[in-house]
Amino acid sequence: MRKTARPEVDWQQLRAGIRDALHTGRLPLDLAGRDKIVGAAASGPCDACGQPGAHVAYLQRGGHTVHFHSACEAVWREERAWRG
Numbered sequence: 533m534r535k536t537a538r539p540e541v542d543w544q545q546l547r548a549g550i551r552d553a554l555h556t557g558r559l560p561l562d563l564a565g566r567d568k569i570v571g572a573a574a575s576g577p578c579d580a581c582g583q584p585g586a587h588v589a590y591l592q593r594g595g596h597t598v599h600f601h602s603a604c605e606a607v608w609r610e611e612r613a614w615r616g
């Protein structure tokens with residue numbers, strides 16, 4: 533028995549995780565005016581789902597950067613909108 537290499541994204545779980553991360557402050561609620569980085573410079577593990585291969589990043593105060601897959605970024609935006 534081999535586990536598949538490709539991680540299955542559970543959208544309900546992802547959404548719940550992002551909601552939780554917004555609540556605890558692990559993910560920022562407000563990024564207005566922050567620098568967005570797209571491409572190789574933004575690669576790293578995704579701060580929303582924890583999987584590698586992120587390609588969107590936002591610079592935050594203090595030089596911290598949050599990374600997203602584009603799909604995870606979309607969910608994050610939706611969840612922020614919900615709270616806004």
Ligand SMILES: [Zn+2]
Nearest residue numbers: 578581601604
């Ligand atoms: Zn992700």
